[in-house]
Amino acid sequence: MNSWKSILQSSLKDNIEKVGPSATYAAMATVRRDNTPAVRTVVTRGFAGENHAENFGWHSDLLVVITDKRSDKIKEIQANPNTEINWYMNGTMEQFRIRGKVNIVEKNYVETKLEHLNSHFDQVETAGKYDQKSLGLQMFLKQQESGTTNTFNWQAERLRHFYQFGANMRKDMTIEKKQALQIDSIDEHGWFKSEQVQDLLEEAFENFVLLVIDVTSVRHWSPTTGTKLHSILLETTTSYDDVFNTLATTCL
């Protein structure tokens, strides 16, 4: 496992214990078409193919954020995929500045455009019986199995995040935003089914987009250790940071 990933996961666990789910909030920056920065709060959704409660059969170092395809950030990312996510974890006062490139996984994504992400995955065994697994995991596995290759299936990943998103959040992905969108069951391909709101679910799924961050460097600051840089593409720490670290550590 990447060193930055294990540090981040362990810090996140500590912070969720201390402050709850708000530990997953982070500020995500993109570049506007006029070259000015745009920053907004997002919820980080963990690593592609992974879930803290169940084994989905994959491990990766690709961070996932969920968004609506109608949001401004989509056009910005299409024009310039560079991002920096500033993830401040209040419970332990740690900061992770995560740089990378954003890949958009939408309804009609082009598989070949995401092939470069395959090397980020390791496949592991999933044990246990199908009917004992959560509906989200069943969805994922059925969709994964209906694919033609043995590589990671992004449609399966999109489906399981859509399921985990919850009925109230799915509602916000429709124009009317009127009623919670329950998923009752799934079909043989893992596709969601509902007696009452199938059309609205389809509409919500159309707008439901995964932002997959291919991380190039992580700059970790903690009150005890100062800055530690974990680079995939090497990058030097500026002396500015070191000065700040000394100051900040002294202040704390």
Ligand SMILES: Cc1cc2nc3c(=O)[nH]c(=O)nc-3n(C[C@H](O)[C@H](O)[C@H](O)COP(=O)(O)O)c2cc1C
């Ligand atoms: C606590 C919090 C969490 C949020 N989580 C998300 C998120 O996960 N994804 C998202 O697209 N927007 C999220 N938002 C809304 C964004 O901050 C932003 O307002 C919205 O995405 C539109 O941004 P854009 O116009 O730059 O695309 C969140 C806002 C708050 C305050």
